[in-house]
Amino acid sequence: MRFHTEYLTFxxxxxxxxxxxxxxxxxxVKKSGIREGxxxxxxxxxTAGVYVNDDERGxxxxxxxxxxxxxxFRADYRHHQTGxxxxxSHLKALLIHHQVILPLTAGKLDLxxxxxxxxxxxxxxRPKRVxxxxxxx
Amino acid sequence: MRFHTEYLTFxxxxxxxxxxxxxxxxxxVKKSGIREGxxxxxxxxxTAGVYVNDDERGxxxxxxxxxxxxxxFRADYRHHQTGxxxxxSHLKALLIHHQVILPLTAGKLDLxxxxxxxxxxxxxxRPKRVxxxxxxx
Amino acid sequence: MRFHTEYLTFxxxxxxxxxxxxxxxxxxVKKSGIREGxxxxxxxxxTAGVYVNDDERGxxxxxxxxxxxxxxFRADYRHHQTGxxxxxSHLKALLIHHQVILPLTAGKLDLxxxxxxxxxxxxxxRPKRVxxxxxxx
Numbered sequence: 001m002r003f004h005t006e007y008l009t010f011x012x013x014x015x016x017x018x019x020x021x022x023x024x025x026x027x028x029v030k031k032s033g034i035r036e037g038x039x040x041x042x043x044x045x046x047t048a049g050v051y052v053n054d055d056e057r058g059x060x061x062x063x064x065x066x067x068x069x070x071x072x073f074r075a076d077y078r079h080h081q082t083g084x085x086x087x088x089s090h091l092k093a094l095l096i097h098h099q100v101i102l103p104l105t106a107g108k109l110d111l112x113x114x115x116x117x118x119x120x121x122x123x124x125x126r127p128k129r130v131x132x133x134x135x136x137x
Numbered sequence: 138m139r140f141h142t143e144y145l146t147f148x149x150x151x152x153x154x155x156x157x158x159x160x161x162x163x164x165x166v167k168k169s170g171i172r173e174g175x176x177x178x179x180x181x182x183x184t185a186g187v188y189v190n191d192d193e194r195g196x197x198x199x200x201x202x203x204x205x206x207x208x209x210f211r212a213d214y215r216h217h218q219t220g221x222x223x224x225x226s227h228l229k230a231l232l233i234h235h236q237v238i239l240p241l242t243a244g245k246l247d248l249x250x251x252x253x254x255x256x257x258x259x260x261x262x263r264p265k266r267v268x269x270x271x272x273x274x
Numbered sequence: 275m276r277f278h279t280e281y282l283t284f285x286x287x288x289x290x291x292x293x294x295x296x297x298x299x300x301x302x303v304k305k306s307g308i309r310e311g312x313x314x315x316x317x318x319x320x321t322a323g324v325y326v327n328d329d330e331r332g333x334x335x336x337x338x339x340x341x342x343x344x345x346x347f348r349a350d351y352r353h354h355q356t357g358x359x360x361x362x363s364h365l366k367a368l369l370i371h372h373q374v375i376l377p378l379t380a381g382k383l384d385l386x387x388x389x390x391x392x393x394x395x396x397x398x399x400r401p402k403r404v405x406x407x408x409x410x411x
Binding site: 001003005038040042043044045046070071077078079080081082087090091093094095097098099101129131133135 | 330335
């Protein structure tokens with residue numbers, strides 16, 4: 001049984017951003033030498049998510065508008081009484097979910113043809129971390 | 138440490154459909170011979186999900202209407218500029234999430250009394266795959 | 275390869291409630307003696323969830339209002355034809371998701387600074403269970 005843990009750091013230019021990270025996850029898997037098992041990819045922040053979907057620019061804009069529609073920026077979240085202004089970022093992160101588990105089979109991420117891993121930043125412009133933990137043999 | 142990986146294929150009659158797959162997942166677990174560990178059940182497509190909830194016909198219709206309400210079909214998604222017309226299917230899949238991890242204890246799926254595993258198809262009428270990966274001993 | 279499984283029981287005073295359970299999950303991990311691996315924390319009911327986010331009272335109220343807004347109580351869910359009245363509880367549980375996987379590194383939950391684990395009850399005032407399963411070495 002082997003484990004390999006790495007931390008990726010993202011510092012996005014924009015407040016909200018969707019970063020395609022499949023190549024970085026694949027690099028961690030390769031470095032681990034583990035060929036069979038599972039890979040946890042999990043945001044270490046409460047205003048960011050990780051999801052699997054299409055790497056298509058139009059769809060990414062659709063996702064962003066959809067999240068803003070269902071979990072909009074508002075001035076009057078109770079959370080803002082703490083001095084924060086990112087209540088919507090928390091809700092967007094909950095909606096998209098903060099983690100995925102990727103199957104690892106025969107040395108490769110066992111994903112469907114169009115499945116790509118994304119880091120979704122909802123309160124960026126500062127360094128934020130994602131854990132990639134590989135577990136297997 | 139043992140691994141067992143199988144792929145289930147679904148070709149639904151309807152565009153959207155909710156398929157109860159607990160028996161199929163249990164069959165994979167039994168075949169694996171693994172008695173303790175975790176079972177990843179994950180859609181391999183970006184317009185389908187896997188979730189755990191009640192096998193009750195009325196609730197399934199409620200879930201379908203709720204998803205259509207929160208992630209409606211629309212003609213004007215940007216994703217459709219690629220020639221696709223399934224923008225809503227992607228959003229529904231993100232909302233329901235594409236995977237679950239089932240605990241496996243003493244040779245059985247360690248689920249609550251009413252927990253059942255569902256494959257949720259949001260763009261069907263063609264063959265689509267779900268990976269079931271068992272990891273344990 | 276080692277496994278350790280425990281079941282937590284919650285009986286909330288209110289119909290909906292958000293219970294901070296990080297200390298209880300940490301206690302299970304400590305008791306397991308496992309220092310490297312993954313911890314599954316998963317509700318065993320179909321009207322409850324488990325999520326990771328901030329332990330901040332205002333935000334928790336925001337989350338509760340947001341869930342009620344997106345998955346409102348309604349008298350007319352089809353599920354209620356069975357005699358139930360908790361259709362909204364199922365939808366809220368689907369939205370927040372019923373489980374998380376926590377990375378375990380060097381004997382500790384490998385969470386970000388502000389990440390806390392919550393049990394979210396959407397149909398309480400009766401005993402309900404959460405499985406905590408630790409897998410690793």
